[in-house]
Amino acid sequence: MKKIKKEKSVGIVKTEYYTFAYPPNELILESGEKLGPITLAYETYGRLNKDKSNAILILHALSGDAHAAGYHSLNDRKPGWWDIMIGPQKAFDTNKYFIICSNVIGGCKGSTGPNSINPKTGKPYGLSFPVITIKDMVNAQKHLIDYLGIKRLLSLAGGSMGGMQVLQWTVSYPDMCYSAIPIATAPYLSAQAIAFNEVGRQAILADPNWKNGNYYNTNKIPSKGLAIARMIGHITYLSEESMHKKFGRRLQDKDKYSYKFLTEFQVESYLHHQGDSFVKRFDANSYLYITKAMDYFDISAGYKSLVDAFKNVKAKFLVISFSSDWLFPPSQSKEIANALRKNLKDVSYVEIKSSYGHDAFLLESKQLTILIKKFLNRISKEVMGKNA
């Protein structure tokens, strides 16, 4: 524990589970399908204050989970996925705020998803799991926030798909969101991003071990297809500049070309490693469902315009983008900020100069911390007064 304390960590944490939507009260999905019972895996850090006014909901990205901060055991090598941002005195200061993070539905880290047992059949859902959307993910989280007795979240924050959920929360439940921090995200998924998602899905579908999604009871998983999907994704998370700096044309463990179909360049070795390690921790069907949910995301769908979609939001916004992010480029964050401004909402927009590409939301902790601390200080003073 000594080392953990030194890092200003939340320490050892435990994932909790909340189950709801038992039949006949299933969650009605956007598709019209019903899903229930639903379990959400979640973690909390810090303490909920007496009037339950200090809660911040953290929303994770495509491959994230409920484990956003701290360690599950003393032997854990790595902390939660946003540990650099969540902890005592960090951006999301657990001395002041009560932080919640839940795994999305459709995921594979404890929340109900395609690898869960379908109670009607006693077998894993596989492709019989209904297609879910960002709105469905948010509607499920709403049940968890109700269960925790929280009437209004002090803030919500998340990058990438996490930012989509932030936006959806502010539109679906305006009275429950005092403020919102969408990071490296977009009001809708672009054609280019849909295209990359689709190629990743095709790679999974082409893997003979995928077996139309029914691979859970076989001893093989569609690891090659999933690794390819992850490699494609990973290229889009980095910038050309960061790849050039990190790898350039350096060779892997050699100083001359081999003129063979072997791993030749460091960038290839890096991608293989990313693919292989992802396969060990993520479910291929979840990858299909979650990328599909991202494809469907368009916060203005059903409204006259993006401006119209934000008409009733009440949250005060801090919108953040990164200069070298080409998957969710700054122009898309500006669209969000501009549409909010046209509604005369309270919005700050910051483009952080960074060479890290889309991954910057996981890496640029220093600049993010300065911005978010300042924003949350202001927000918490408004809500909690001088005691904040």
Place this chain on the structure above:
Amino acid sequence: MKKIKKEKSVGIVKTEYYTFAYPPNELILESGEKLGPITLAYETYGRLNKDKSNAILILHALSGDAHAAGYHSLNDRKPGWWDIMIGPQKAFDTNKYFIICSNVIGGCKGSTGPNSINPKTGKPYGLSFPVITIKDMVNAQKHLIDYLGIKRLLSLAGGSMGGMQVLQWTVSYPDMCYSAIPIATAPYLSAQAIAFNEVGRQAILADPNWKNGNYYNTNKIPSKGLAIARMIGHITYLSEESMHKKFGRRLQDKDKYSYKFLTEFQVESYLHHQGDSFVKRFDANSYLYITKAMDYFDISAGYKSLVDAFKNVKAKFLVISFSSDWLFPPSQSKEIANALRKNLKDVSYVEIKSSYGHDAFLLESKQLTILIKKFLNRISKEVMGKNA
């Protein structure tokens, strides 16, 4: 023929074949391996003048071939791949110039490649085909130019991998290149481009029909893997802007989400079509070999610097890039132009404003034509005098 004439076409053309490097005079490859005999498929348009001073060599990109202009028969639906640029009164004016285009070695369109019969075994080479480089492709083309009796090319032009060959020609055979037009290319393949190539190759290798490259005598080809590789490539050939304009988030043959794992968006349907049609016309092993050749390309390898690599070139250059090309960005063309300028070479550099991305070199014929016509007029006057 009426329709063909109207379009200022070179008309009906025929692919020719030249075979050389018969043992024991095989071509020595960069790897040290020997390859021979080698057949090059090539086409020519226009007439070689008396002193053989009006020849222009066109170099094709990854999936191109020798058929750059005209039609193979009256029933052909599509002309050659650069027909908008090659023909009477076009940029490469066949009334004035003798145009040559040959399929690269390693290819699958008539030149010796992995799908050719290995004379030593009587079976297709498959993966026993040696790994080839851009320099090897150029060294093979040199034999063809010698065979045609041409001592010096008036110009060489090509986009993408074609531009790499242009650069290699000017460095390897400075006395044979009077001028050069590298388009949408780079002095070396970037880490990001290597990464995309590698994921495409992994998709082919993961296809169970690939069978370690020995699929020619089976009745199955690695079509899924090759289609995925092509889809990845295709995304990188377009710009985010052009995809947004062309597809946006429009749905395919429906007006509501299906909430199923079907083709939902037009961009998905487009990619599937690109993948499927590519599989019908291209060999998966050739895709492996040619992308590998691109990975290895670094014109400065073996020199102290890029400036040093261009020290002995004699060609006059017109370097062209496209503003929205993110695979071979303008910055890389500028590197070429700057390195040439530091050597006090005769070089013009133009960045064409275009939203088409890397594919612009196949589409922006109007702007390309103006630039190239003007450049070739000047060049041909220098070489051929007033008769040009």
